């Protein structure tokens with residue numbers, strides 16, 4: 142709605158819908174009053190004055206956190222903040238896993254504004270995309286999505302905003318929702334998320350792998366003193382290398398002032414895809430923000 146309003150504002154301001162030429166930026170040209178021509182530096186059809194990214198072609202004008210810096214040029218597209226970036230690596234201080242060490246980069250921000258290309262690697266593709274969320278309505282079985290462009294990101298910080306709508310009453314299904322990191326195949330990946338534990342929930346950080354007795358999930362947990370279904374929660378998962386060359390997965394969840402965290406260290410290289418997973422829990426994901434680190 143905001144993007145439409147801005148676009149309309151651009152139209153009303155008389156902005157040109159053509160790629161600007163030198164004469165456009167040079168002031169009065171061709172006998173046209175310069176004041177009637179609104180400059181559009183990136184030529185995306187939105188005048189600079191209204192453009193949330195004046196130097197990036199973004200005709201859709203997406204601005205998830207509504208801070209007037211568009212998703213494609215915002216150093217933290219999911220959080221309203223000052224735009225400060227002391228190490229100048231393009232990742233804002235408040236969302237940079239290493240705010241004073243350069244070398245991190247925003248791999249992508251997905252706001253689920255419209256259907257996107259994520260592949261269902263576990264369970265059927267019964268997800269819905271659009272209206273600002275990726276949603277899995279099923280409270281039965283496991284479902285897992287992986288972003289289709291298959292980036293091998295190595296160490297990452299993944300942040301997602303999600304809401305568990307409902308969980309199954311069945312205890313035969315391990316009810317959980319969260320982020321997948323380091324996905325290699327349906328039997329090898331790391332998981333960070335919220336899981337049901339009686340009337341309350343817990344944060345799980347761990348690794349799924351294929352072993353002698355089939356699939357196993359080795360994990361550590363932290364308490365989350367509230368029920369699993371509830372309001373929107375922010376989930377952060379970060380993989381980083383330890384001094385001995387192992388990988389540590391740090392997970393934290395915050396919802397309405399309630400927090401929980403867990404971490405898990407494994408003798409494995411950080412590699413693979415980023416995805417979303419639900420098991421016995423109907424869940425909506427509002428966004429996914431991914432920073433890749435060396």
Ligand SMILES: [Ca+2]
Nearest residue numbers: 192194197199
């Ligand atoms: Ca633009």
Ligand SMILES: [Ca+2]
Nearest residue numbers: 206208210215
């Ligand atoms: Ca923004």
Ligand SMILES: [Ca+2]
Nearest residue numbers: 228230232237
């Ligand atoms: Ca930074």
Ligand SMILES: [Ca+2]
Nearest residue numbers: 237239242245
């Ligand atoms: Ca940094």
